[in-house]
Each structure stands twice: as C-alpha cells, then as structure tokens.
Amino acid sequence: MNDLAVATVRLRKTYQVPVRQSGIAASLRSLVRRTTRDVHAVDGLSLSIAPGEITGFLGPNGAGKTTTLKMLAGLLYPTSGEVTVLGHVPSRREPAFLRQITLVMGQRNQLQWDIPVADSFELNRTVYRVPAAAFRRTLDDLASLLDLGPLMMKPVRQLSLGERMKCEIAVALLHQPRILFLDEPTIGLDVTMQRRIRAFVAEYNRRHGATVLLTSHYMADVEALCKRVIVIHHGRLLFDGELSALVARFSTHKTIAIDLDGDAPDARAVLERIGEVVSIEDGHAVVRVPKSQTARATGEILATLPVADLSVEDPPVDDVIERVFASTRDATGDGDASHEGVAG
Amino acid sequence: MIDWISIYRAQFAVTFGAQLQYRASLAIWLLGLVLAPVISLVVWTTVAASGGGQAGGFSQGEFAAYFLALLVANHLTFTWVAWDFEFRVRNGSLSGQLLRPVDPIHANIADNVTYKVITLLAVVPATAVLAWAFEPAADTSWLNLVLFLPVVALAATLRFLVEYSLAMAAFWTTRVFAINDLYYVPLFFFSGQLVPLALLPDWVRAVGNLLPFRWMLSFPVEVAIGRVAPSEVPIGVACQLAWIGAFLVVRSMAWRHGVRRYSAVGA
Numbered sequence: 244m245n246d247l248a249v250a251t252v253r254l255r256k257t258y259q260v261p262v263r264q265s266g267i268a269a270s271l272r273s274l275v276r277r278t279t280r281d282v283h284a285v286d287g288l289s290l291s292i293a294p295g296e297i298t299g300f301l302g303p304n305g306a307g308k309t310t311t312l313k314m315l316a317g318l319l320y321p322t323s324g325e326v327t328v329l330g331h332v333p334s335r336r337e338p339a340f341l342r343q344i345t346l347v348m349g350q351r352n353q354l355q356w357d358i359p360v361a362d363s364f365e366l367n368r369t370v371y372r373v374p375a376a377a378f379r380r381t382l383d384d385l386a387s388l389l390d391l392g393p394l395m396m397k398p399v400r401q402l403s404l405g406e407r408m409k410c411e412i413a414v415a416l417l418h419q420p421r422i423l424f425l426d427e428p429t430i431g432l433d434v435t436m437q438r439r440i441r442a443f444v445a446e447y448n449r450r451h452g453a454t455v456l457l458t459s460h461y462m463a464d465v466e467a468l469c470k471r472v473i474v475i476h477h478g479r480l481l482f483d484g485e486l487s488a489l490v491a492r493f494s495t496h497k498t499i500a501i502d503l504d505g506d507a508p509d510a511r512a513v514l515e516r517i518g519e520v521v522s523i524e525d526g527h528a529v530v531r532v533p534k535s536q537t538a539r540a541t542g543e544i545l546a547t548l549p550v551a552d553l554s555v556e557d558p559p560v561d562d563v564i565e566r567v568f569a570s571t572r573d574a575t576g577d578g579d580a581s582h583e584g585v586a587g
Numbered sequence: 588m589i590d591w592i593s594i595y596r597a598q599f600a601v602t603f604g605a606q607l608q609y610r611a612s613l614a615i616w617l618l619g620l621v622l623a624p625v626i627s628l629v630v631w632t633t634v635a636a637s638g639g640g641q642a643g644g645f646s647q648g649e650f651a652a653y654f655l656a657l658l659v660a661n662h663l664t665f666t667w668v669a670w671d672f673e674f675r676v677r678n679g680s681l682s683g684q685l686l687r688p689v690d691p692i693h694a695n696i697a698d699n700v701t702y703k704v705i706t707l708l709a710v711v712p713a714t715a716v717l718a719w720a721f722e723p724a725a726d727t728s729w730l731n732l733v734l735f736l737p738v739v740a741l742a743a744t745l746r747f748l749v750e751y752s753l754a755m756a757a758f759w760t761t762r763v764f765a766i767n768d769l770y771y772v773p774l775f776f777f778s779g780q781l782v783p784l785a786l787l788p789d790w791v792r793a794v795g796n797l798l799p800f801r802w803m804l805s806f807p808v809e810v811a812i813g814r815v816a817p818s819e820v821p822i823g824v825a826c827q828l829a830w831i832g833a834f835l836v837v838r839s840m841a842w843r844h845g846v847r848r849y850s851a852v853g854a
C-alpha cells in the first residue's frame with residue numbers, strides 16, 4: 244500500500260444534516276429534539292493511484308468528488324475506512340505530509356485577500372521552507388507560464404476570478420508538491436487560459452513525476468490530461484479505467500458521418516429507416532445507430548446512397564458521461580439505498 | 588527545525604499590509620477602545636467628587652490613574668480571535684490554513700501583535716491627552732511600572748488562550764457569538780472593567796481571585812498604579828502561569844477534537 248501515491252479502502256464520509264420541517268410547531272419541536280438525517284457523501288470508496296499518474300475524477304454535482312479530495316488532503320476526517328497518501332494518514336496532518344501535497348479549489352484559499360499576491364507567495368515560501376534559489380526558479384517558471392507578471396503587486400481582492408485562479412494555482416505549487424489535488428482548476432478561465440493550465444499541469448507532471456488527481460466540468464481538461472478516469476456517483480465507484488474504455492463501455496450508440504456525392508433527394512428517408520438522423524444539410528448527414536448495428540447500417544448506407552466519404556465515430560465523451568449519470572439516476576432513483584452502480 | 592523567525596517575519600508583513608488597508612475601520616475600533624474607559628472615568632471621578640473627593644478608598648486622581656492604566660492594559664490584552672475564528676470556520680477559509688504545515692494559531696498571534704503595534708501609535712497619544720485632562724494620581728513606584736510589562740504580557744497571553752479556547756466552540760456550533768456574550772459578562776465584571784475590584788465586597792473579590800478574569804486584565808492595572816506591592820507580584824504571576832498552563836491544555840485538546848469535526852464548509 245505504501246508504494247501507492249493514494250490508496251483508500253472502503254472510505255466513507257457521512258454528514259449529519261439537521262432536518263426541520265417548516266412551521267412554528269416544527270421549529271419549537273426542534274428546540275427540544277433535533278432530528279438529523281445521515282447523508283452518505285462518500286460511501287465505501289476503494290481507490291489506488293500509482294505515483295506519477297494523472298487521474299480524472301468525474302461525477303455529477305454532489306457525487307462526493309470534493310469530499311473525497313478533502314479527505315485525501317487531510318481537511319476532513321473519514322467516518323470510516325482507510326486512507327493513505329504517500330504513506331501518510333492525511334487526517335493526522337503531519338507537516339511532512341502537508342509539505343508534499345497541494346489542494347487547489349475553485350475558491351479563494353491560500354491567497355491573503357488584502358495584500359499583494361507577491362506577499363502571499365513570500366509567506367508560503369517561508370511556511371513551506373522553500374530555499375530561496377528554488378523559490379526564485381519555480382516562481383519564474385510559473386510567472387512566465389501563467390503570465391503572472393502584471394498581477395504580482397495587486398491586492399488579491401482587485402483580481403478578476405480568472406486572475407485569482409491563476410494565482411491560486413501558482414501559490415499552491417510553490418513548494419513543488421508531489422501530489423496535486425485539483426478541484427475544478429480551470430473554472431472561470433477563458434479557453435486560452437484553460438489550455439495553458441492544462442499544458443502546465445501536463446508539464447509539471449512530466450517534469451516532477453507528480454501524481455495528479457483532477458476534477459473538472461470541462462471534459463476537454465480530462466481528455467487532454469487523463470488516461471485514467473474514476474467515475475463516482477452517490478459517493479460510490481461507478482467506473483475506474485481508461486477513458487477510452489469508459490466510452491466503449493457506456494456508449495450504446497455510434498455516430499456515422501456521411502458526405503454525399505451529388506444529389507440524393509431520398510437520402511433523409513433512407514437514413515431515417517437506418518437510424519436516428521441527428522442532422523442533414525448541404526450533402527452532409529449525421530446518423531446515430533445502436534452500436535451492435537453499426538456494420539449493417541454502414542453497409543446499407545454505402546449500398547443505397549452515393550457516398551463520397553463516411554466515418555464511424557464514438558459519441559463525444561461529454562455525451563457518454565451524461566448518459567452514464569442519467570442511466571444510474573433512472574436505475575436507482577435519488578436517495579435509494581439500493582444503488583449498486585456498475586463498478587468495474 | 589522550523590524557522591519561526593522567518594515565519595513570523597513573513598506573517599507580520601502580511602498582517603501589517605492587511606490591517607493598513609483598512610485604516611477607517613481601524614480608527615473606529617480604536618475610538619471604541621478609548622471611549623469605553625473614558626465613560627467609566629467620567630462616572631467614577633464624578634462619584635468620587637460628590638463623595639467629598641473619595642469613593643471606596645479611591646480619590647478622583649486615583650480613579651483617573653486606574654482607568655487610564657486600564658485603557659492601556661485593555662488595549663494590550665484585547666483580542667478578537669473568537670470572532671475571527673468563527674468567521675473562518677463558517678466560510679471555510681480555515682481550510683487554506685489547515686493545508687499548511689504550520690498551526691494556524693501562529694497567524695492569529697502575529698495578527699494580534701501587529702494590531703497592537705499599529706494601534707499603540709494612537710493609544711499612547713490618546714492616553715497622554717486624557718492624562719492631561721483628568722490628572723491621574725497614583726502612589727506607585729518605578730519598580731511597579733517595570734513589573735507592569737511582564738505582567739501585562741502574561742495577561743495578554745492568558746486572555747488570548749482563553750478566547751482562543753472559546754473560539755474552538757466554532758467547530759461544534761457555527762454560532763459562537765452566544766457563547767462569547769456569556770463570556771463577556773463575567774469578564775467585564777471580574778476583570779475590573781466595570782469598577783476597580785478593590786471596590787467590591789471581600790467575598791466577591793475572593794471569588795474573583797479564583798477565576799481567570801482578574802489575571803487577564805485587572806492584575807497588571809493594579810501593579811501599574813501601585814495597588815499591588817512588588818513583593819506580592821510573584822503570587823499573581825504564579826496564578827497567571829497556572830491559568831496559562833491550564834488553557835494551553837484546554838486549547839490543544841479542543842483543537843484536536845474540534846478539527847476532527849471540521850466539515851470544511853464551502854472551500
């Protein structure tokens with residue numbers, strides 16, 4: 244277990260949430276006796292992540308992603324189960340452990356609100372005992388990569404959300420952690436900056452062999468960075484494996500894109516017989532067909548229509564993920580105790 | 588070995604910058620800190636004047652000396668750590684501090700000391716003006732004034748630890764204000780902010796000696812104005828140290844258990 248960067252065994256976090264009905268009588272009753280309800284934010288999660296891996300951590304809102312990251316970073320005590328990160332028990336929050344990790348969350352966190360960014364950096368340098376030369380080097384790297392130059396002397400409260408996020412990422416990496424827990428690191432950033440952050444995380448991983456566990460709402464982040472994805476829902480493991488395997492496993496359909504050569508007035512009628520027509524215009528058509536019927540459908544299209552070009556594609560990852568969550572919602576219903584998932 | 592000097596130097600730079608950003612609110616806080624003892628000063632010098640220049644063994648000038656020393660000592664021992672801590676637990680910004688390999692208490696200590704240093708620049712002239720206006724008189728010695736310094740430092744340490752321990756309640760309830768209100772009543776009374784403890788009945792003073800409040804504020808004031816002889820100071824210091832020891836234990840136990848309950852709201 245100690246060779247792993249992250250290992251959890253049946254990790255569980257249960258919150259007790261006060262329940263109160265509306266109305267005066269209920270308010271008075273709650274004065275005397277409080278009723279609480281257990282919410283299983285993380286419900287028996289077992290994971291292992293090897294050093295140097297970049298893993299995407301996916302799930303709908305409220306799936307337990309952030310709670311899991313907080314337990315891995317030592318901010319939350321697990322209700323039960325085991326966690327080790329780099330051989331440490333995170334909740335003990337030993338300095339030797341804290342110096343090796345970082346957690347970036349999409350909110351203000353390490354930066355001091357009222358003072359220039361550079362002062363926050365300096366504070367973290369001393370707190371993490373980063374030698375001056377190494378600090379200078381890392382800071383130069385970060386500043387050029389994230390374009391921090393103009394921001395360094397501004398008080399944090401004057402920064403825009405995107406600027407703040409860049410600075411949060413920079414300050415979280417000044418001590419060169421071996422594990423990065425990134426919770427929505429690109430939220431609020433424009434597309435160019437998202438791409439830069441992605442490139443930066445990949446580069447950091449390559450250069451330092453750091454382990455990265457990343458949640459994101461942008462599938463582009465996950466597709467660009469993560470070979471492996473872990474999908475959780477209702478705090479339980481739904482899928483753990485390669486991104487391509489996730490798509491293969493959960494996509495029930497394929498899309499066939501066709502470029503028609505010349506006129507084919509009956510094209511729509513033909514395609515509607517074969518599958519679900521997603522779009523058809525200007526001689527270009529997209530059809531969705533069940534995966535098992537891909538070969539037959541392709542043959543039929545080639546035989547009946549004047550095809551210039553044809554390609555069979557997996558649906559976009561976004562759609563697949565959406566489908567995974569939708570199907571589990573349908574299968575289990577919210578709050579149903581019997582959600583089994585399809586853990587792999 | 589942790590390099591505390593560097594950490595504190597950097598922390599001071601941060602809190603210094605942060606507090607100077609809010610000069611207006613700093614001034615308002617300061618005004619409140621100066622006004623409260625001035626009101627007591629006016630009331631009690633008036634009482635003394637109507638009682639033929641004396642009330643409970645205090646002359647007008649002695650009341651003035653008492654409340655001016657109280658003003659300075661209250662400023663030096665005052666903390667807002669409970670309020671601050673509750674805020675950080677409630678909005679989740681404690682998380683950022685918990686991720687760092689240094690106990691968050693050091694940020695609070697630095698914050699407190701910086702605030703004192705900055706505001707002392709205003710408290711000293713304010714006290715001087717009030718001294719000119721109210722003409723304090725005290726039968727004190729140089730030794731008493733010198734002893735005031737370590738005694739007020741211990742009082743500040745104790746008050747900080749007591750209020751930090753109370754602040755830990757934020758881990759259990761996100762409404763610490765109610766507990767604070769409960770704390771401020773005996774503090775106001777037994778720390779000598781309302782009246783000098785010397786004016787209270789013997790049995791009340793006896794009770795007060797057993798509580799931590801006198802040692803958090805009144806004691807350094809009594810030393811400064813010569814109401815405690817230098818030879819009696821060691822007993823008081825022993826009481827201060829005993830309470831400091833007790834609250835070091837309380838705070839570290841409350842911290843250990845509290846952090847387990849921390850639910851890292853939001854951030």
